[in-house]
Amino acid sequence: MEEKAIRIVNLHKSFGSQKVLNGINLEIEKGKTTVIIGKSGGGKSVLLKHLIGLIKPDEGEIWVNNTDITRLKEKELNEIRIKFGMLFQEAALFDSMDVYDNVAFPLREHTKKSEKEIERIVEEKLKQVGLLRFGDKMPSELSGGMRKRVGLARALSLDPETILFDEPTSALDPIISLTILDLIKETQTNLHKTYVVISHDIIGMFRIADRVALLSDGKIIEQGTPHEVRQSRNEVTMEFLNATKLPVL
Amino acid sequence: MVKVLLGPLEKFIRESGRISIMLIESIIFAFRPPFKLNYIFKQMEFIGVNSVFVIILTGAFTGMVLALQSYYGFRKFSSEGLVGATVALSMTRELGPVLTSLMVTGRAGSAMAAELGTMRVTEQIDALTVMALNPIKYLVTPRIIAAFLMLPLLTVIADFVGILGGYLVGVKLLGINEGAYIGKMIKFVELNDIYNGLVKAAVFGIILSIVSCYKGFYTKGGAEGVGRSTTEAVVVSSVTILVTDYILTSFMF
Numbered sequence: 291m292e293e294k295a296i297r298i299v300n301l302h303k304s305f306g307s308q309k310v311l312n313g314i315n316l317e318i319e320k321g322k323t324t325v326i327i328g329k330s331g332g333g334k335s336v337l338l339k340h341l342i343g344l345i346k347p348d349e350g351e352i353w354v355n356n357t358d359i360t361r362l363k364e365k366e367l368n369e370i371r372i373k374f375g376m377l378f379q380e381a382a383l384f385d386s387m388d389v390y391d392n393v394a395f396p397l398r399e400h401t402k403k404s405e406k407e408i409e410r411i412v413e414e415k416l417k418q419v420g421l422l423r424f425g426d427k428m429p430s431e432l433s434g435g436m437r438k439r440v441g442l443a444r445a446l447s448l449d450p451e452t453i454l455f456d457e458p459t460s461a462l463d464p465i466i467s468l469t470i471l472d473l474i475k476e477t478q479t480n481l482h483k484t485y486v487v488i489s490h491d492i493i494g495m496f497r498i499a500d501r502v503a504l505l506s507d508g509k510i511i512e513q514g515t516p517h518e519v520r521q522s523r524n525e526v527t528m529e530f531l532n533a534t535k536l537p538v539l
Numbered sequence: 540m541v542k543v544l545l546g547p548l549e550k551f552i553r554e555s556g557r558i559s560i561m562l563i564e565s566i567i568f569a570f571r572p573p574f575k576l577n578y579i580f581k582q583m584e585f586i587g588v589n590s591v592f593v594i595i596l597t598g599a600f601t602g603m604v605l606a607l608q609s610y611y612g613f614r615k616f617s618s619e620g621l622v623g624a625t626v627a628l629s630m631t632r633e634l635g636p637v638l639t640s641l642m643v644t645g646r647a648g649s650a651m652a653a654e655l656g657t658m659r660v661t662e663q664i665d666a667l668t669v670m671a672l673n674p675i676k677y678l679v680t681p682r683i684i685a686a687f688l689m690l691p692l693l694t695v696i697a698d699f700v701g702i703l704g705g706y707l708v709g710v711k712l713l714g715i716n717e718g719a720y721i722g723k724m725i726k727f728v729e730l731n732d733i734y735n736g737l738v739k740a741a742v743f744g745i746i747l748s749i750v751s752c753y754k755g756f757y758t759k760g761g762a763e764g765v766g767r768s769t770t771e772a773v774v775v776s777s778v779t780i781l782v783t784d785y786i787l788t789s790f791m792f
Contacts, residue, residue, distance in 0.1 A: 372670075378662045382661055
């Protein structure tokens with residue numbers, strides 16, 4: 291049996307009277323890319339934020355390395371968080387810092403490395419995302435796709451075990467989306483980290499996924515390899531997959 | 540009906556509680572290493588150094604108009620000599636700290652709320668949390684320490700420039716006897732008046748920074764939310780400063 295990086299058990303979350311997560315059960319395999327797809331506003335981001343303790347569930351458990359992180363205090367949670375990286379939807383780069391400092395920031399705060407060592411790591415990470423010469427640019431000077439690449443470099447900087455991606459291709463044109471997806475695929479293949487990606491971009495996600503889970507009405511209604519999900523006879527899954535087909539002219 | 544009346548009261552109590560908790564947390568972080576000195580210095584420059592010019596203008600014209608107004612009043616019973624003492628007492632006890640705080644609220648408090656609000660809606664605050672760094676320690680504590688230290692210093696400038704402005708208008712422009720002007724000022728103004736004014740300024744510094752940080756930190760709803768937080772930060776800080784001023788004055792003097 292595959293080793294599990296994260297195990298989500300019966301997760302419930304409501305905001306006011308609105309039930310967003312309604313009993314999520316999902317296992318994320320170690321060293322693989324798991325993509326969670328679902329409609330916009332369907333609770334994908336909320337689910338992702340639970341995995342790193344940004345939101346506390348109303349009910350349920352999230353197991354990371356044999357620890358239920360939903361019961362942890364902030365200080366203990368931080369010890370888990372340090373093993374995670376996250377690429378936010380709009381990259382969430384600190385706009386008071388240039389690209390170099392953004393990538394160096396987690397290293398300066400969490401390690402005792404010398405500036406020279408930090409420089410080596412930052413350059414390596416920026417090279418991985420193809421932005422080596424952009425260290426002195428401010429985030430406001432970069433395009434959306436470039437910002438996401440810097441966000442990925444920053445997420446990789448502490449060599450985390452798991453990286454979470456919140457809609458990595460949203461608000462990007464199809465060609466830039468492809469380069470981001472290829473970059474995700476390439477870094478995952480090279481580094482063998484656990485990637486968890488949420489998106490509504492089904493076609494793109496099938497390029498990078500080892501495992502796919504479909505979130506609908508606050509529940510995971512389908513999970514498996516991309517091939518298995520494609521063969522599914524589940525009505526909602528079929529509807530979702532069919533919606534992405536190009537119309538016949 | 541009861542709900543209409545109790546709603547705002549409940550909101551007020553809830554917000555006061557949350558602001559107090561944030562303040563306590565940020566004070567605890569101020570004494571817990573690692574100390575983010577570079578962050579504090581950066582904020583001291585922003586809140587303090589960059590406000591000097593506007594504080595000089597505010598202080599000078601306040602002192603000048605005070606001299607002018609009190610001159611017209613005192614002239615009616617031939618006590619023009621008291622203008623100096625009036626200007627100096629008003630500046631050091633009240634107008635120096637209060638106007639300085641209100642100006643800094645408008646200039647730096649609004650910017651704090653807008654910056655933190657933007658960081659919230661663009662998920663930069665979440666990014667800090669995800670990196671296992673406490674956003675209050677990184678964003679709120681340095682601003683509170685900086686405002687606490689810089690407001691009294693700015694008030695000293697406002698007091699000095701205000702008294703100087705009053706002197707220029709009173710003695711040079713209106714021709715009040717210089718000896719009487721300065722003599723009465725020295726006689727009536729005590730060192731305690733200045734000290735208490737500076738204590739007030741430090742308290743106002745904490746108020747304006749915590750309220751502005753709180754409003755920015757918990758911004759909701761995109762660009763519109765940032766605008767709302769900024770406005771609320773300025774209004775709530777200013778009103779709280781004026782109310783606190785009354786309370787402090789009634790205890791101090």
